[in-house]
Amino acid sequence: MSSQRRSSADQRQDQYRILHEADLRDYLAGLPAIAARLGGVPDSWSIVEVGDGNLNLVFIVKGASGGIAVKQALPYVRLVGESWPLPLSRSHYEYLALTRQAQLAPALVPDVLHHNEPLALVVMELLERHIIMRKGLVAGTTYPRFVDDITTFLARTLFLSSDLAVSAAEKKEGIAAFAGNHALCKITEDLIFTDPYRIAEQNRWTAPWLDATAAAFREDLDLHVAISHLKLKFLSAPEALIHGDLHTGSIMVTDNSTMVIDPEFAFYGPMGFDIGAVIANLLMAYLASSGHERSPGDRRAFEAWVLEAVEGVWTEFARKFLALWRGEAKGDAYPVTLFEGEAGAARLEAERQRYMERLFQETVGFSAAKIIRRILGLAHNIDFELIEDAKRRAVCEARSLRLARAMMVDAASFRSIGDVTKAACQVRDWQPDFA
Numbered sequence: 001m002s003s004q005r006r007s008s009a010d011q012r013q014d015q016y017r018i019l020h021e022a023d024l025r026d027y028l029a030g031l032p033a034i035a036a037r038l039g040g041v042p043d044s045w046s047i048v049e050v051g052d053g054n055l056n057l058v059f060i061v062k063g064a065s066g067g068i069a070v071k072q073a074l075p076y077v078r079l080v081g082e083s084w085p086l087p088l089s090r091s092h093y094e095y096l097a098l099t100r101q102a103q104l105a106p107a108l109v110p111d112v113l114h115h116n117e118p119l120a121l122v123v124m125e126l127l128e129r130h131i132i133m134r135k136g137l138v139a140g141t142t143y144p145r146f147v148d149d150i151t152t153f154l155a156r157t158l159f160l161s162s163d164l165a166v167s168a169a170e171k172k173e174g175i176a177a178f179a180g181n182h183a184l185c186k187i188t189e190d191l192i193f194t195d196p197y198r199i200a201e202q203n204r205w206t207a208p209w210l211d212a213t214a215a216a217f218r219e220d221l222d223l224h225v226a227i228s229h230l231k232l233k234f235l236s237a238p239e240a241l242i243h244g245d246l247h248t249g250s251i252m253v254t255d256n257s258t259m260v261i262d263p264e265f266a267f268y269g270p271m272g273f274d275i276g277a278v279i280a281n282l283l284m285a286y287l288a289s290s291g292h293e294r295s296p297g298d299r300r301a302f303e304a305w306v307l308e309a310v311e312g313v314w315t316e317f318a319r320k321f322l323a324l325w326r327g328e329a330k331g332d333a334y335p336v337t338l339f340e341g342e343a344g345a346a347r348l349e350a351e352r353q354r355y356m357e358r359l360f361q362e363t364v365g366f367s368a369a370k371i372i373r374r375i376l377g378l379a380h381n382i383d384f385e386l387i388e389d390a391k392r393r394a395v396c397e398a399r400s401l402r403l404a405r406a407m408m409v410d411a412a413s414f415r416s417i418g419d420v421t422k423a424a425c426q427v428r429d430w431q432p433d434f435a
């Protein structure tokens with residue numbers, strides 16, 4: 001077959017190679033703007049692979065004048081190995097999402113300095129002072145800017161990419177631009193919405209203490225109905241451009257800055273999935289915290305801050321989202337001509353409140369799904385994994401599963417975010433049978 005007749009995807013595949021240190025040095029030396037940013041001669045640059053995520057290579061490169069972060073997608077899932085292939089195109093979607101998020105929520109995502117689609121490579125500014133938020137939470141650190149920043153990110157990226165803000169044509173172009181990212185969506189569909197509730201080879205949990213709960217979750221039809229509702233929503237509701245993997249490992253923080261990274265799972269999906277992800281990861285930080293105590297009660301101030309943050313994430317998100325809706329509703333949904341006069345304005349405001357109530361219910365459900373997958377599924381998190389004493393870890397996890405089950409099956413009984421934090425507080429003192 002002539003090269004002209006081969007698909008562009010095949011040709012891109014040919015140009016791909018996994019970059020090792022020497023290769024990467026040569027590649028970067030050939031990019032004048034990047035080389036100038038690093039400074040000095042290429043031989044003097046330090047290059048360290050630091051990726052600790054589940055999918056990709058991440059290099060930190062430092063020179064005499066500055067640093068960069070380089071992310072390269074591997075053609076397989078790093079966590080599992082070559083037996084689980086994964087399209088390199090996720091790097092294109094990550095680049096697209098970073099670019100779009102930078103327009104929608106300026107200063108809350110890292111600057112992209114360079115992108116090479118065939119190499120599945122993105123070069124970004126180095127966030128030198130920031131750390132992965134999850135690591136900070138495990139250490140018991142509080143982040144004063146976090147709630148304000150993450151709710152600005154959520155409200156702006158979700159509202160401004162939705163039908164409330166853009167024309168139907170623009171929205172459909174957006175959906176189309178991300179529609180090819182279905183392999184990453186499929187990971188979520190399997191690992192979050194299906195596997196934890198059935199026997200799946202890659203599931204794991206803290207045995208033997210959680211064996212009975214894992215078995216009960218596999219038999220629990222109320223739970224299966226609830227997770228299936230959420231899965232259908234995830235599959236069929238292109239409400240907005242969502243990050244798609246907004247856990248605390250995808251957020252980098254300092255005392256006075258918050259940056260959202262790693263949007264390779266981005267697509268047009270349900271807004272509650274992103275908001276729920278943030279809340280779920282804070283709830284897990286809260287319920288894992290007692291497992292990291294050095295002396296009884298030494299993390300109480302941190303735990304109080306986390307619960308405040310959970311409440312702040314919803315209330316500030318809702319306030320900012322509604323303010324955008326009242327001030328920047330330029331989309332095709334809710335045409336102004338249908339809501340004229342005082343009576344029209346009042347009905348529209350009532351509609352906004354109903355919309356937020358529906359979104360809150362979905363957020364509670366998605367949040368529960370994100371908790372359960374981290375305890376019974378393939379991909380766990382260090383909030384729990386770093387609790388060395390396995391039985392103590394299982395106690396924290398059992399409490400989280402108890403809370404998550406209630407949030408998923410009985411989402412409607414959580415009328416406000418205060419109901420969620422109250423239930424989290426109560427479950428923190430609950431002792432499972434095996435404790």
Ligand code: SR1
Nearest residue numbers: 054077187188191245379
């Ligand atoms: C096989 S990938 C496992 C998980 O890592 C990513 O961060 C996503 O959360 C995904 O579900």
Ligand code: MG
Nearest residue numbers: 053245250262
């Ligand atoms: Mg990631």
